[in-house]
Amino acid sequence: MLKLDSGTFGRIVAILTTYVPSGVAYGTLATALHIPWYYTVILSVVVYSGAVQSAFVGLWAIGFEPITMILTAFLLNLRHTFYGPHLEEKYPLMSSRDMYSIAPVLTDEIYALAVSDPPMKVPVVRNLGYFAYSCWVVSSALGVALAGGLPLFLYPILYLALPALFLALLIPRVKGASTALSAAVSISVAVVIKLYELPEYSILISIGAGILAGLLMLKAGGGK
Amino acid sequence: MNYFLILAVASLSILSLLQRLVPWAVYKGHKGETILTIVFDYVAISAFGSLMVENIQSFTPVSLVPLIPAVLVAYWTRNAGATVLVAMLASLLLSVSGL
Incomplete structure (x- = not known):
């Protein structure tokens, strides 16, 4: 269970306000590009990378070319190379078991929240990671369901959540x-x-x- | 059933997992031996700055102005959730006011 101190609560709010709009936007975009709903959701379940999934649907729209897709995905995720090692430094008592359970759900946002002060306990990092993963999958499906139904003026507001999150994490550092x-x-x-x-x-x-x-x-x- | 697409999705899934896990596992075995320890702070700062810009949809006053109160909230509260909510609220107010 997540322990709801003020730091954790702030991080949960940050995840909800960033993952839900992004997931809905991804699901809506994929549906608008006529990608079958099950591919949209399966990508969220097994790839779990907004950047790679957006690139996938973008390439789908212009004609799928596998080598380009794999190379693009590799380059897009190359920044993850630093995330795990940085967490290892930040949480020196993290076991191999923790590493194997957290790595699959390690994203830009989870990395950013985990290395921000105050530090969290390792189980909280893991729970936050799986909470974010659940938010992403559910909101992707929600995006498919809502495709075309959201008022247009809401999109710029929803899209602002991610830059605001990274700004919030940058300033204290x-x-x-x-x-x-x-x-x-x-x-x-x-x-x-x-x-x-x-x-x-x-x-x-x-x-x-x-x-x-x-x-x-x-x-x-x-x-x- | 398009097996080619299934293969592509499977490849992306494995690639995404390996890129998260392998560097971490390698580093775990060689902790403290590299200059990376010093570099990490700058990695975080540079990644946050770059990701912030990358995720801005357009460089217009309406999309940038809400980030000003967000900067102040981030500076004073250091709370990511509050910062995001303030930015979204400011953006909503701008939209409603017709700017």
Whole structure:
């Protein structure tokens, strides 16, 4: 069971307000692209990656090419390479059993919430992960059911939840010159990538640029 | 039944799982031996910043203005749920007011 202290409650609210709108949006989009409902839901159950699933339905719409799909999925999920090891550092007492149970439900949001302060207990991280997974699957199915039924003005409001969540998780981590520079560089590069409509996996460039800038500043004596 | 599509979905599912698990399992066996420990803070900051921008649907005042009160709430409360709710509420108010 999740222990409902104020930190956990805030994280549950964050998951509900981000996963439900995103899942509904994914289900609606997939249905609008004439993808059978069972593929839409099965993708949520077995792939469980908003970015990869969106890429899948996007490629479905323009003509499916398997090598492109696999390569795109690999690049989109490449950032996950850092998530598990970071959790390992944050929660040094985590057992192999914990790792095997949490890894399948480790997403951007769960990673972000788990490494944010105050730290959670490992079972809470795991429960939060499976709660988010359930929200994603159910809201994807809900999106299929609601396709075309939601008022249009609601979509921009729902879509705002994810950027707001990452903003909320970013701000407390900026504690000095090098972390501020790291944030500024990654955001600036990400804006350029977005404005030039580069592929989604170009996000790796902005992440890499932010890390490099932070480390260089730290080495130059800028302080965290 | 389209077996080709089933194979594609199965491949994506295995790939997604392996990309989450393998780096973690490898690191678990070599903890404390790499520079990654220092890098992690910057990974988190850069990932959050990049994902924030990536998930903004359009760069318009209506989509960006609600993030201003969200910044203030995030700074003062450090509560992710409250921040998200404030951003959505601000966006709803902007929509209702016809901006």
